[in-house]
Amino acid sequence: xxxxxxxxxxxxxxxxxxxxxxxxxxxxxxxxxxxxxxxxxxxxxxxxxxxxxxxxxxxxxxxxxxxxxxxxxxxxxxxxxxxxxxxxxxxxxxxxxxxxxxxxxxxxxxxxxxxxxxxxxxxxxxxxxxxxxxxxxxxxxxxxxxxxxxxxxxxxxxxxxxxxxxxxxxxxxxxxxxxxxxxxxxxxxxxxxxxxxxxxxxxxxxxxxxxxxxxxxxxxxxxxxxxxxxxxxxxxxxxxxxxxxxxxxxxxxxxxxxxxxxxxxxxxxxxxxxxxxxxxxxxxxxxxxxxxxxx
Amino acid sequence: xxxxxxxxxxxxxxxxxxxxxxxxxxxxxxxxxxxxxxxxxxxxxxxxxxxxxxxxxxxxxxxxxxxxxxxxxxxxxxxxxxxxxxxxxxxxxxxxxxxxxxxxxxxxxxxxxxxxxxxxxxxxxxxxxxxxxxxxxxxxxxxxxxxxxxxxxxxxxxxxxxxxxxxxxxxxxxxxxxxxxxxxxxxxxxxxxxxxxxxxxxxxxxxxxxxxxxxxxxxxxxxxxxxxxxxxxxxxxxxxxxxxxxxxxxxxxxxxxxxxxxxxxxxxxxxxxxxxxxxxxxxxxxxxxxxxxxxxxxxxxxxxxxxxxxxxxxxxxxxx
Numbered sequence: 001x002x003x004x005x006x007x008x009x010x011x012x013x014x015x016x017x018x019x020x021x022x023x024x025x026x027x028x029x030x031x032x033x034x035x036x037x038x039x040x041x042x043x044x045x046x047x048x049x050x051x052x053x054x055x056x057x058x059x060x061x062x063x064x065x066x067x068x069x070x071x072x073x074x075x076x077x078x079x080x081x082x083x084x085x086x087x088x089x090x091x092x093x094x095x096x097x098x099x100x101x102x103x104x105x106x107x108x109x110x111x112x113x114x115x116x117x118x119x120x121x122x123x124x125x126x127x128x129x130x131x132x133x134x135x136x137x138x139x140x141x142x143x144x145x146x147x148x149x150x151x152x153x154x155x156x157x158x159x160x161x162x163x164x165x166x167x168x169x170x171x172x173x174x175x176x177x178x179x180x181x182x183x184x185x186x187x188x189x190x191x192x193x194x195x196x197x198x199x200x201x202x203x204x205x206x207x208x209x210x211x212x213x214x215x216x217x218x219x220x221x222x223x224x225x226x227x228x229x230x231x232x233x234x235x236x237x238x239x240x241x242x243x244x245x246x247x248x249x250x251x252x253x254x255x256x257x258x259x260x261x262x263x264x265x266x267x268x269x270x271x272x273x274x275x276x277x278x279x280x281x282x283x284x285x286x287x288x289x290x291x292x293x294x295x
Numbered sequence: 296x297x298x299x300x301x302x303x304x305x306x307x308x309x310x311x312x313x314x315x316x317x318x319x320x321x322x323x324x325x326x327x328x329x330x331x332x333x334x335x336x337x338x339x340x341x342x343x344x345x346x347x348x349x350x351x352x353x354x355x356x357x358x359x360x361x362x363x364x365x366x367x368x369x370x371x372x373x374x375x376x377x378x379x380x381x382x383x384x385x386x387x388x389x390x391x392x393x394x395x396x397x398x399x400x401x402x403x404x405x406x407x408x409x410x411x412x413x414x415x416x417x418x419x420x421x422x423x424x425x426x427x428x429x430x431x432x433x434x435x436x437x438x439x440x441x442x443x444x445x446x447x448x449x450x451x452x453x454x455x456x457x458x459x460x461x462x463x464x465x466x467x468x469x470x471x472x473x474x475x476x477x478x479x480x481x482x483x484x485x486x487x488x489x490x491x492x493x494x495x496x497x498x499x500x501x502x503x504x505x506x507x508x509x510x511x512x513x514x515x516x517x518x519x520x521x522x523x524x525x526x527x528x529x530x531x532x533x534x535x536x537x538x539x540x541x542x543x544x545x546x547x548x549x550x551x552x553x554x555x556x557x558x559x560x561x562x563x564x565x566x567x568x569x570x571x572x573x574x575x576x577x578x579x580x581x582x583x584x585x586x587x588x589x590x591x592x593x594x595x596x597x598x599x600x601x602x603x604x605x606x607x608x609x610x611x612x613x614x615x
Contacts, residue, residue, distance in 0.1 A: 023420075026420060033431070034426075034431070037433075044444070047448065056453075056456060061458075097304055097311070104312055108343075108345060109343050112339040112343050113343075117339070118336070118340065126609075129608045130601050130604075131350065131355070134594065135593055135597060137593055138591065141586060142361055146353070156303065157303075161349075162353055164353065165350060165357075168350050196323055197338065198319045202319070227438075228438065228439065228554045233578075248558075257451075262444050262447075266444035269438060269440065273438075
């Protein structure tokens with residue numbers, strides 16, 4: 001499902017030549033909708049480069065009058081003085097392991113669900129489907145008790161473990177569906193050649209599933225990168241390990257109307273997702289679509 | 296942050312795949328001690344074990360235990376029966392929260408799906424489809440927190456700063472404090488959700504739309520059907536299953552809403568939803584019992600969607 005791809009081509013009704021102006025309202029509507037969707041992000045981006053005195057006194061739309069007056073000070077300020085540089089690193093330290101662990105663990109289980117026979121296989125997989133939509137809130141209080149009892153609250157591993165638990169049902173679901181669609185003959189000939197399931201898994205299944213794994217990795221990474229609730233509850237009171245979402249949510253409370261700082265901070269948190277979006281759009285959209293079932 | 300945690304993170308990234316390989320080899324080694332016939336019987340369970348250990352400890356047990364905690368006092372020490380629920384139902388704040396969540400459910404879901412469908416149908420007819428769709432999909436990439444900052448800035452009271460009040464001013468409307476007055480503030484928060492999620496609805500519905508044969512649509516047009524009839528009599532009925540899938544997804548997003556409200560109003564001015572009430576009960580009021588009761592209520596509202604998904608999954612499996 002490559003969703004954001006070339007249009008299938010709208011065919012005009014045969015025998016009815018249309019003039020370009022008959023489609024003018026259509027173009028107009030689409031341009032207006034696009035502008036409305038773009039303006040909030042552009043407003044943020046432009047404001048983040050304007051000097052504080054101007055951001056808080058004149059509209060961002062006036063920034064394009066000569067003489068231009070843009071600055072990087074807001075960024076250097078939030079990155080150093082508001083702890084955002086540290087939070088950026090924390091977001092990476094949280095997101096990367098919280099992506100690697102569930103994907104690897106899920107691949108194992110997905111292979112068992114797709115290509116091994118065992119009693120209760122279907123019932124167990126229905127459980128996985130059911131768990132997809134369980135909301136974070138309904139598990140978080142006991143999870144906090146567990147991490148506190150283990151002395152992990154306020155550390156990265158607490159967040160890694162929680163995101164692994166929350167991310168696994170979807171990861172298993174996605175990979176099992178992909179593995180299950182691989183051709184059966186391939187496994188039969190591999191087993192005839194004496195390959196063990198382990199060999200088949202590492203030599204055949206994983207290499208052939210790179211597109212599905214890429215979509216899953218992107219989805220899980222973005223999910224963790226953009227998560228506020230889990231981080232807030234497990235490491236929210238520990239600024240040294242808090243990710244950007246937590247730091248920015250706190251800045252909104254403390255900085256209030258300092259738009260030059262808030263806009264810069266928000267944009268720092270958006271840079272990585274936007275780069276991923278534009279460079280890996282196909283996998284990104286696929287992952288988002290498949291992951292939409294997740295609670 | 297100390298160097299130690301950074302090193303730990305690197306160790307985890309390199310170590311997890313290594314451990315996985317070792318685990319796979321270890322399972323094969325263990326299985327060698329079994330008689331040949333027993334191996335295929337034990338093997339699947341060894342492959343499932345790591346995943347279900349995580350799911351059991353960090354998802355299933357906590358969810359079940361939340362139900363238990365909802366029947367205990369604020370410090371989870373004594374059983375209090377249904378007292379937490381009775382207390383909740385007696386609070387005006389709870390009913391305010393439910394009213395807001397119902398608003399999210401009704402307006403966020405409907406508008407997102409309808410608007411996503413309209414945009415999907417319209418972009419299908421132009422050559423610059425890809426560009427428009429990418430543009431509308433972008434908000435899906437950013438966090439709710441960043442979106443909250445973006446829209447707080449849009450809604451700023453000062454018409455020299457806030458875009459929405461500037462636009463209102465151009466139309467002769469006085470500057471408004473968009474987030475102060477209920478129910479308008481909840482609507483303004485819902486707009487943020489719509490801005491983020493229309494792209495998702497659009498992309499899925501657009502993919503469904505490509506599956507409808509153009510001959511069918513052309514035949515209807517040749518028979519004299521106008522574009523509205525084509526849309527309501529052919530496109531909508533044929534897309535109904537896709538619309539249901541998109542709708543259920545967005546219903547879940549609506550029910551779990553937390554970040555937008557938390558960042559933009561902190562639940563003040565009567566904007567609380569179930570997600571923020573849960574957090575406030577646990578961390579502002581330090582009442583684990585009440586917070587768990589809220590979480591259980593949230594879980595109960597999601598069960599119909601869960602059953603719908605299971606039914607859909609079983610139907611899909613039947614046709615595999």
